Amino acid sequence: MITYDCSHIDTCTPDYLTDHHNRDGELLLQAIVSRDATNAEVMAELIDDLQKLEYHAGADYHAAEVAIRLEFTGKAMDKPFDATPEPFADDDDSGEMCYAWFVLSWSDDDEGGEG
Secondary structure, three states, X not given: OEEEEEXXXXXXXXXXXXXXXXXXXXXXXXXXXXXXXEHHHXXXXXXXXXXXXXXXXXXXXXXXXXXXXXXXXXXXXXXXXXXXXXXXXXXXXXXOOEEEEEEXXXXXXXXXXXX
């Protein structure tokens, strides 16, 4: 059985993301954020971004979605995700979007043979 975990790693423009998590068992997910993006909106974008899992054999979309939802447990879903992410396209002339970056990681509990 494959188990998933999701964790927020940064909120920044793509230029500032230092680790793109292209390792086995990891997938980088992203959600565009603005100062007023709510937790619910960010979570919904991450769930939409799960389409990237199509490239991973044996992916369990439902379990991955549950891992994303667990990352937001205890957060007020109608409140801003992050009130201080920088920079924003409306704050400067670069036009770059700010993203909330998350790593979805997984492991196969059945690897390694019988227990």
